[in-house]
Amino acid sequence: MPEASPAPAPRPKSAPQKAMEKLGLLRDIDLALHLPLRYEDETRLTPIAEARDGDTVQCEGEVVDNRIELRGRRQLLVKLRDERGAQLLLRFLHFYPAQQKAMAIGLRLRVRGEIRAGFFGREMVHPSFRKVDEDTPLAAALTPVYPASAQLPQAYLRKAIASALKRAPLDEVLPPALMQLPITRGLPPLRQALEFLHHPPPDARLQTLEDHSHPAWQRLKFEELLAQQLSQQRAQRERALLKAPALRAAPGGLHERLLAALPFRLTDAQQRVAEEIAQDLARPQPMHRLLQGDVGSGKTVVAALAAAVAIDAGWQCALMAPTEILAEQHFRKLIGWLEPLAVKVAWITGSVKGKARQKMLDAAASGEAMLIVGTHAVIEDKVQFKRLGLAVIDEQHRFGVAQRLALRKKLQSQVAHLDMAPGAPATAQRPAAPAASQAPAQEPHMLMMSATPIPRTLAMTYFADLAVSTIDELPPGRSPIVTRVFADSRRDEIIEKIAAAVRDGRQVYWVCPLIEESEALDLKNATETHQELSAALPQQMVGLLHGRMPPSEKAAVMSLFSGGQMSVLVATTVIEVGVDVPNASLMVIEHAERFGLSQLHQLRGRVGRGSVASVCVLLYTGPLSDTGKSRLRAMAETTDGFEIARRDLDIRGPGEFMGARQSGAQLLRFADLQEDAPLLGAARRLAPQLLDQHPAAAAAQVDRWLGGKAEYLKA
Structure with missing residues (x-):
């Protein structure tokens, strides 16, 4: 029997084909939705x-x-x-x-x-x-000019798009009766809209094409917003079908004892959001809530109270933070509040090695540790939980989508032994564990925290599947922060101010920018500034903190600064969140024009944490761009984190502000959340009707517009 001839080798891809794949132009629908940047009139x-x-x-x-x-x-x-x-x-x-x-x-x-x-x-x-x-x-129509690359000629792309436009599945999936909202009535069908935008006639008004006000653009933007809202609301409904442990604090239990032991009173806002979270935890569906509050508003104690509810009910809590400095800050606060109440708190990060690490792993797996605090090391395969009922993710926007999805899948796949491990110590007055005959929980509750306030339009869109709690007041006794903007030419004058501040017993931060493209340059910049300040302040201890230092050295530097022995700390943005030194009343941010508004606000929040009036100095190197001027002006004019977030959204746009939901891919390509708020409102109203009455159409709409990206909207 003759041998079968080998299959022919696949033809190598051309440079334009590879370039199209790099742009994500894989399906006919992808090409059909790849719209022109502008048009040339060759008619x-x-x-x-x-x-x-x-x-x-x-x-x-x-x-x-x-x-x-x-x-x-x-x-x-x-x-x-x-x-x-x-x-x-x-x-x-x-x-x-x-x-x-x-x-x-x-x-x-x-x-x-x-x-x-x-x-x-x-x-x-x-x-x-x-x-x-x-x-x-x-030409019979205006000639489109598409987003492309050096390896993808316009002529090749135009031909590919024209061909794909004929094949793409662009049939109407939305029921005509549901397209009779006042804002959608009269919009063209999707195929007609796309054909118009790819090949507008010579008499088309270019202004309406360029400012995206043409009805064809309105149809596309509505379709995109509707798909996004459908995805979010569908995720919310799917989550409501899952089961979670109903966590309730026992009367006179850990939750009440923690409240009584705190050395301060909660603000009204903290009490309100703590109650919102407690109500969610008491339900048998998994909580999926975002806790947002300005820098210093007291989110950690709210998380501690949520953890106390879970522990009261006999379940473990995990708290994950993006950096060791922030995780350690939480750890120190939490052990100070909870260990006197007989709650063991475990500490798991990449820097914990050997026997110490194994001890923490054993404590988490056995249920001895009821609260586990750490970095992304918490989601590693080796970390197992006995009875995980609540996960808290701080600065959740700092984690990539893949990490958050991994955490959810890890939690969903855990084997939750509902009876407590023999010999595991119980906290005082902890209720008995549920009977072993009960079905295990499918997904623990999840609380995400952010010190970057999300403007309402973004919360409606990017977090439509989340309940949002907002702490909108600061604890009493916080000192006001005055922000001053100076050119780098006045550097010597600033150093004199620092000398005066440390003579008065105050402490100072000097922040150097972090430019990801050149870590070596960042380190050189911070090191030279450290040497400059050490020479200018020979009688004072000047410390240096940067991301390439071993964790033990970072901890030693922070300990000296927190303890007051170190007067000045030169640091990169590793101190952006989590550092709490009430005696630090002056911060200098070098090359402030390189930072985003929200990052500047986060950094500024490291001062003003005590009772002494604090100053934040923004040093810039000219000439400033218009964006740079807008950022620095906003910082000088307001310390309100929500106003900062609103201006940041105006300056950067929603995609960059949200990091495109930290996925690396823009999830809203056509709609503008501020200009298209009426379309967003219509999409929010129509989405539930589609899900209820036309589930197949809803699924087709999400698949057409989001494909595999829908998972990123759930994370």
């Missing part, structure tokens, strides 16, 4: 004599001269002459021999570019051109 010809300087026009004529000249640099000069005898010079400063050949004398060319007044008459520099005949028809 009409302008006689050369009528073209005005500065206009971008299309002209046509015969090549009457073609030569290479050396006028300071080598350049190709091609001269066209039209039927009226007017001439136009085409100047190419960079060219290939093939281009010179394609514009040989005697050929007829159609060229498009900006008209300039040159020394030898009118000219175009590097125009687009193509060979035509006298009867070659003009």
Whole structure:
């Protein structure tokens, strides 16, 4: 029997194909939704004599001269002459021999570019051109210019999109009866809208295309917002079907004893959000709540009270923070509050090694440790929980989507032994564990915390599946923070202010920027600043803290600063969150123009934590961009985190503000949350009807617009 011939090897992909894959243009629908950046009008010809300087026009004529000249640099000069005898010079400063050949004398060319007044008459520099005949028809529609790359020519992309547009599944999936909302009535069908946007007719108003106000754009934006809302609300409904342990604090139990032991009174806002969280925990469905509050508003104690409810009910709690400094800050506060009440708190980070690490792992797995605090090390495979009922993720936006999804899957897949391990110590007055015959919980409750307030429009969109609790007041006794903006030329003056502050017994932060592209440069910058301040303040201890230091050295530096022995701390942004030194009343942020608004606000929140008036100095190096000026002006004008967030949204836009939900992919490509608020409201109203009455249409809408990205919206 003859051997079967081997399958032919797959043909290697061309450079344009690879470039399309890199842009995510994999399906016909992806290409159909890849919309033009702008349009070129190739539907009409302008006689050369009528073209005005500065206009971008299309002209046509015969090549009457073609030569290479050396006028300071080598350049190709091609001269066209039209039927009226007017001439136009085409100047190419960079060219290939093939281009010179394609514009040989005697050929007829159609060229498009900006008209300039040159020394030898009118000219175009590097125009687009193509060979035509006298009867070659003009384009019937405006020519789209797409987002592309160097390896993806516009001509190739235009052909691919035109072909995909014919094949793409663009049938209407939305029931016509549900498209009769006042804002959606009269919008064109999806296929018609896309065909119009890819190939608008010559008489289309370019202004409405460019500002996205055309009905075709409105239809696309509504479709996108509807898909996003459907995904969020569907996730919310799916979560409501899951089971979770109903966690209730026992009368006179840990929760009440913690409240009584705290050395301060909760603010009204803290009491309100703590009650909202307690009500969620008492339900047999998993809580999925975002706790947001400004810097210093007291989120940690609210998380501690939530943990106390879980522990009261006999379940463990895990708290995960993005950095060791922040995790350790939480750990120290929590053991101070809970260990006197007989609650064991475990500490798990990457720097805990050997026997100490194994001891913590055993404590978590056996249930001896009822509260486990750490970094992303908490979600490693080796970390097992006995009875995990609540997970708290602090600064949740700092974790990637993959990490948060891994945490959810880890929690969902845990084997929750409902009877307590033999010999595991019980906290005082802890209720008995549920009977072993009960079904295990499918998913623990989840509380996410953020010190970056989310504006309402973003919360409605990016967190539509989350309940949101907001701490909107600061604890009493906090000192006001005055923000001053200075040019770097006044650096010596700032150093004199630092010297005066430390003589008065105050402590100072000096923050150097972190530029991810050049970690070595960052370190050099921080090190040189440390040397400069050490020389200027010879009688004071000046410390240095940066991300490349071993954890033990970081801890030693922070201990000296927190204890008051160190007067000045030079640091990169590792101190952005979690550092609480009430005696620190002056912060200098170097190259403040390089930071985002929310990051500047987070850094500024490290001072003003005591009773002494505090100052934050923003040092900038000019010239400042308009964005840089807007950021620094906002910082000087307000200390309200919610106002800062609103201005940050105005400056950066929702995608960058949210980090595109930290997925690395823009989830809203067409809609603008501020301009399109009416469309967002309509999408929110229509989504429940679609889910209830037309579930198949809802699923098709989500798949068309989000595909695999829907999971990122749930994380």
